Amino acid sequence: MLIDFKSDGGIAYFPGLNRSKLINTDSLSNEDSMKAKELVQRCRFFSITYNEVPQRGADRKTYTISITDGDNKNIIRVSDPVEDEALADLISFLNKLSRKAR
Amino acid sequence: MDEAYDGLGITYDFFWNIFERHSIDDEGMPLQGIVHFGKEYNNAFWDGQKMTFGDGDNDLFKRFTISLDVIGHELAHGVTEDEAGLVYFNQAGALNESMSDVFGAMVKQYKLNQSSDKADWLIGAELLSEKVSGKALRSMSDPGSAYDDPILGKDPQPKHMNDFVNTFEDNGGVHINSGIPNRAFYLAATNIGGFAWERAGKIWYETLKDARLRANTGFKRFANLTVYNAIRLFGQGSVEEQAVQNAWNEVGIKTSIKEPLQYAH
Numbered sequence A: 001m002l003i004d005f006k007s008d009g010g011i012a013y014f015p016g017l018n019r020s021k022l023i024n025t026d027s028l029s030n031e032d033s034m035k036a037k038e039l040v041q042r043c044r045f046f047s048i049t050y051n052e053v054p055q056r057g058a059d060r061k062t063y064t065i066s067i068t069d070g071d072n073k074n075i076i077r078v079s080d081p082v083e084d085e086a087l088a089d090l091i092s093f094l095n096k097l098s099r100k101a102r
Numbered sequence B: 001m002d003e004a005y006d007g008l009g010i011t012y013d014f015f016w017n018i019f020e021r022h023s024i025d026d027e028g029m030p031l032q033g034i035v036h037f038g039k040e041y042n043n044a045f046w047d048g049q050k051m052t053f054g055d056g057d058n059d060l061f062k063r064f065t066i067s068l069d070v071i072g073h074e075l076a077h078g079v080t081e082d083e084a085g086l087v088y089f090n091q092a093g094a095l096n097e098s099m100s101d102v103f104g105a106m107v108k109q110y111k112l113n114q115s116s117d118k119a120d121w122l123i124g125a126e127l128l129s130e131k132v133s134g135k136a137l138r139s140m141s142d143p144g145s146a147y148d149d150p151i152l153g154k155d156p157q158p159k160h161m162n163d164f165v166n167t168f169e170d171n172g173g174v175h176i177n178s179g180i181p182n183r184a185f186y187l188a189a190t191n192i193g194g195f196a197w198e199r200a201g202k203i204w205y206e207t208l209k210d211a212r213l214r215a216n217t218g219f220k221r222f223a224n225l226t227v228y229n230a231i232r233l234f235g236q237g238s239v240e241e242q243a244v245q246n247a248w249n250e251v252g253i254k255t256s257i258k259e260p261l262q263y264a265h
């Protein structure tokens, strides 16, 4: 499973944190790989559609997530606060993986 | 929780005692803040109704309630949205961001009873972990100097129109180009002297409430309106007017008071 994760925006613009991260579950630890797949499944990633641009507010982060798994492919864009709890869990985990990778 | 509660309380007091503003909407809107948002969440934001603060990952960032100016920054987004509705994109968005830094910095200076020459003019000075090579999220006195770190990168803020950044990232660089109006405020406040909120802050606040500040206002129009309001409050040819004109001039924005006077007709 290939995950392309980008987090944009927030209270400050940090050039080093604003790059998209490509995560290949094959190169993760067994535990992280299983967790990633489980979270993707739990939020039914391949059947949700989100493409939001918030109209109000400021300093929100916007997440662009693109995942390919065999024939399944989807791309979504959501902004804080992410109401869909399962999706929020996936985003937290992807944030954590991005931190580990840097 | 107490930290956020106290921070919002001080920010409320600041707006009330200095500008006689009764909360975000000037009608006593209850201040709602959410703390410990998400997991190791590295951010604070305003969603149009309430403020939300994360705990930080404790790796690069500490908790986002640790800096009073960050709390003031978020609350001020509510004030700006209520008064001017500055669109969160490009120059209007950078002005929206700058207003939040201006009020955030003043709230901190108010709490510390600091005159503008004694203030550090940093936003989020307590927020970065010891591991980060940097002193804050932003510097209003010297935009571009807040951090230079292997992970975060280098502070991208310009301090002059010559270095204005055109980008689609960050809502068109709202947290980047805000360095320009931020520095203009710093220059105006320090050139005038005394407490920032007494005169420069008053001029900026009156400009925010000025009906001619449209939602899509750019830097130049905003600058002209600050000059117009400086004249209205302190008189033509006053020290305050001169300081404001010079401040904008120094960041590469030439002001003209003829223009805003015409807006009234």
Ligand SMILES: [Zn+2]
Pocket: A011, A058, A059, B073, B077, B097, B100
């Ligand atoms: Zn902001």
